[in-house]
Amino acid sequence: MLRAIKKYKSYKVFAEPLSIQNPVSVLVLGICSALAVTIQLKPAIVMVLAMTFVLTCSNVIVSLLRNVIPSNIRIIVEMVLISALVILADQFLRAYMFDVSKQLSVFVGLIITNCIILGRAEAFALAQNPWLSFWDGIGNGLGYGMILVVVAFFRELFGAGTLLGFQVIPPSLYEMGYSNMGMMVYAPAAFILIGIFAWIQAEWREG
Amino acid sequence: MSSKSSNLRSILFATGLSIIVSLALTFAANQLKPLQEQNQKLDQQKNIMKVLGLYSPDEMVSAETLIKRYEQVLELYVNPNGTLSKTETELPIYILAKQNRLVAYALPISGYGLWSTLYGYFSMEADGRTVKGITFYAHGETPGLGAECDQPWFQEQFVGKKIVDRSGQFVSVGIVKGSIENVVSESEYPYYVDGISGATVTSVGIQNFIKADLLKYEPFSSRIRKRQSVWE
Numbered sequence: 248m249l250r251a252i253k254k255y256k257s258y259k260v261f262a263e264p265l266s267i268q269n270p271v272s273v274l275v276l277g278i279c280s281a282l283a284v285t286i287q288l289k290p291a292i293v294m295v296l297a298m299t300f301v302l303t304c305s306n307v308i309v310s311l312l313r314n315v316i317p318s319n320i321r322i323i324v325e326m327v328l329i330s331a332l333v334i335l336a337d338q339f340l341r342a343y344m345f346d347v348s349k350q351l352s353v354f355v356g357l358i359i360t361n362c363i364i365l366g367r368a369e370a371f372a373l374a375q376n377p378w379l380s381f382w383d384g385i386g387n388g389l390g391y392g393m394i395l396v397v398v399a400f401f402r403e404l405f406g407a408g409t410l411l412g413f414q415v416i417p418p419s420l421y422e423m424g425y426s427n428m429g430m431m432v433y434a435p436a437a438f439i440l441i442g443i444f445a446w447i448q449a450e451w452r453e454g
Numbered sequence: 455m456s457s458k459s460s461n462l463r464s465i466l467f468a469t470g471l472s473i474i475v476s477l478a479l480t481f482a483a484n485q486l487k488p489l490q491e492q493n494q495k496l497d498q499q500k501n502i503m504k505v506l507g508l509y510s511p512d513e514m515v516s517a518e519t520l521i522k523r524y525e526q527v528l529e530l531y532v533n534p535n536g537t538l539s540k541t542e543t544e545l546p547i548y549i550l551a552k553q554n555r556l557v558a559y560a561l562p563i564s565g566y567g568l569w570s571t572l573y574g575y576f577s578m579e580a581d582g583r584t585v586k587g588i589t590f591y592a593h594g595e596t597p598g599l600g601a602e603c604d605q606p607w608f609q610e611q612f613v614g615k616k617i618v619d620r621s622g623q624f625v626s627v628g629i630v631k632g633s634i635e636n637v638v639s640e641s642e643y644p645y646y647v648d649g650i651s652g653a654t655v656t657s658v659g660i661q662n663f664i665k666a667d668l669l670k671y672e673p674f675s676s677r678i679r680k681r682q683s684v685w686e
Contacts, residue, residue, distance in 0.1 A: 317460065324471060331479055338483055412514075
């Protein structure tokens with residue numbers, strides 16, 4: 248079954264960004280937001296969903312319009328589409344997930360500047376059909392998300408002793424002298440973690 | 455295709471796209487506005503309850519419970535002479551009372567930090583001298599620097615501070631640069647808190663508008679300190 252699925256080109260464009268073409272750990276794109284929203288798991292997950300939504304929609308729309316977008320203004324057109332989608336996502340978050348949108352604050356708006364999105368529109372959607380662009384969007388969104396969630400998992404666990412806001416490190420451990428790693432809540436911790444992932448992945452790819 | 459017609463095509467395309475996108479966004483923003491406003495109101499109420507000690511951000515409670523709980527808070531106004539009134543004045547005040555006895559009161563604070571106007575609430579104990587809490591619900595300060603004013607370490611410092619000195623003079627709560635241990639003498643500790651390192655402008659801004667806003671409510675606070683009635 249899986250072998251049959253693997254033959255499809257859409258599977259390939261979906262799966263590659265999850266591993267060998269990962270936008271964060273291999274292509275080193277989207278680092279800014281990966282540092283900013285990974286202090287806790289919940290904002291990281293919401294960020295991933297918002298970003299995947301924007302990326303997939305922008306890919307599909309750009310791909311649908313690829314033959315009519317005048318090439319001399321194509322980047323501006325892409326930016327307009329992306330920013331419109333980001334504003335939509337932001338408005339929805341404000342209406343339905345107010346606390347998280349407050350926590351993400353400026354970073355939702357900054358999805359516009361996430362280079363993965365413009366990068367995929369330029370490098371993929373402008374040249375491919377909507378179906379493949381759709382899978383490319385989902386794949387890249389989740390590839391970005393995978394790293395964000397793993398980084399946020401470690402940062403929240405070691406930085407605050409909680410996961411998704413629930414205490415997971417038992418109080419008895421604190422009584423025995425365990426304490427939260429203060430550095431985990433600062434941005435450099437995300438740099439170090441992403442660096443470790445990039446390293447592990449590079450080793451694994453070569454090995 | 456000649457370059458002239460392609461320029462025209464670009465302009466038409468850009469115009470059409472802008473119109474479609476702006477219509478779509480206007481429609482979405484209009485549809486979602488009531489929900490967003492409701493959220494904003496609830497968020498303000500949450501913050502009022504937070505400074506009054508009725509709610510902690512760690513609690514997981516539904517919006518309905520919070521709205522119900524907010525019914526305990528009396529939304530009143532302060533008259534220029536310091537008494538409370540139900541008719542609107544420029545000074546709204548949020549009163550927590552049990553059996554007609556004042557427990558705590560909260561007042562809105564707002565003013566400039568570095569980049570933005572900060573909005574929040576400041577609450578006082580029933581004695582009119584002791585700070586009960588401070589919270590901010592909206593600001594646009596730098597994450598990691600000025601935005602640290604949201605952090606518990608900063609806000610919890612205010613709890614128990616005094617806004618009047620031993621002689622009864624109004625002094626407000628000052629925010630020093632660095633740690634109070636290095637800046638003021640021990641007898642002054644009740645009137646100062648640590649500033650946010652790397653965010654001096656935000657700290658000074660907060661210090662200034664807290665003082666200005668508390669001063670506006672001084673007629674009310676001083677009445678309480680003198681144990682005069684504030685109820686009309």
